[in-house]
Amino acid sequence: MENYKDLKTIQKDLKEGKLSLPALVSHYLDVIKKGQDLNIFLEVWDEEALAKAKEIQEKLNAGTAGRLAGAVIGVKDNICLKGHKVSASSKILAGFESIYTATSLDRLLAEDAILIGRSNCDEFAMGSSNENSAYGAVKNPLDVTRVPGGSSGGSAAAVAAGMCLMALGSDTGGSIRQPASFCGLVGFKPTYGRISRYGLIAYASSFDQIGPFTHTIEDAALLYEIMAGRDEMDATSSSEKVNAFKGAEKKPLRIAYIQDCLEREGLSEEVKKAFNQEIQNLKAQGHTLEPVSFPLLDSMIPVYYVLTTAEASSNLARFDGIHYGYRSKEAKDIESTYVLSRSEGFGMEVQRRIMLGTFVLSAGYYDSYYSKAQKIRRLIKENTEEILKDFDLIMTPSCPSVAFPIDSVKDPIAMYLQDIFTVQANLTGMPAITLPLTTADEGLPLGIHFLAAPFREDRLFDIGARCIHEMA
16 A cells, blocks of 8 residues: 555545445554564554544535544553553553543544544653653664654554554654654644643643644644644633644745854764755745754753653652553552652653652752743743844754664753754743754754744644655
8 A cells, every 4th residue: 555645645535436444444453463573553443443433424425524634643651542541651640541531632633634543652751762651662663773753653653554544643842843853744833832732641731732743744733633632621722713734835934043053062073064054045045044043052951951841740640540541559658659659750851850859849949940941931931032033933853863773862961952953832822833954964854943933833744844845
């Protein structure tokens, strides 16, 4: 069967009778079975997906199918689907079954999407390599010796491996955009509040956003359009109007690129070379590109980790071995139930972040760390807004390097610095996108990253359509 890369082609073939939806789902299930060694899916909903395919095929035959008929989608294991297990890839939630469905999934299902399974991720979305899962590391299908990125590495790998057409991830500091770069995909994070967080297991509530992995801008824009919008179940969701993507515009854009990023120690030469080449490519298309300085670049990672770990400390307090999920067999009383269940149920990285978050929120250190980080977050937002008064977009590399070998980054700080170019969007609540840029010397993909003003997702889709078509 053809290795489909976009929904438009699938729907065309379905309409012309060249393809049936049950056959398409069976194909994806076969690819998943053959790629089990990649450790991408924690659970595959094969019978349910096939039954849904038959149901939607009948709708297609009757001309009543929704806009996502033909879209087979993987779901990150921190997005809830009623009657299905969800664990955030953590032992602490072993055996837990959701009693409701996330708003994002509800809206996709209403348009006849097919959900094929839950994908592996870093535990509670904490990681940049998908090595922190309680169920083992995910392998990058483009090079099985390397990571797919994180925390949504399973979702990215599923799309890159051809196990589904699209997938959903969550992005707290780059967890969609970084794996998209490592796997050669479009990875999109909307404006904070654009897509409801209801049904997303929280890591850091003022940072988290759900978003898609796709091969094309058109598919990313369609998923976004369907999922976005006000939700009464999420008080932080926005009622700002969502406009359909009409295709690339002809008007040249003003693009700022952060010069400080190119002068970073640790930025690989191949990323720097590809980035500079893309500057020239965009100039040749008629866009204006100018360097800007961002003195707070070195503050972003410390601020991000102070604030997100503080929120994680609060959000993860509910996982205690009492209500549901994992409970230590060695527990003898209430105190030992809490201590042992959380110590055994959470992995080392999650424990590290909970402890760090509890520390920065403690009475003696709150003003020195948490309060100060909130003030710097505000400065980062104001400085970013100042740049976007004069420019349509801000451009940076997506990551400092291509996908790195599994088990090669031992230092937690070095791993945290993988997010150096992506956390700005989460700190400011602004939309951002990674676009597949080129193939590096090692034959691995790397991406380019764009950030836009709040609710200007249209500009990201616009530049994406131009860049990807240019590369094609």
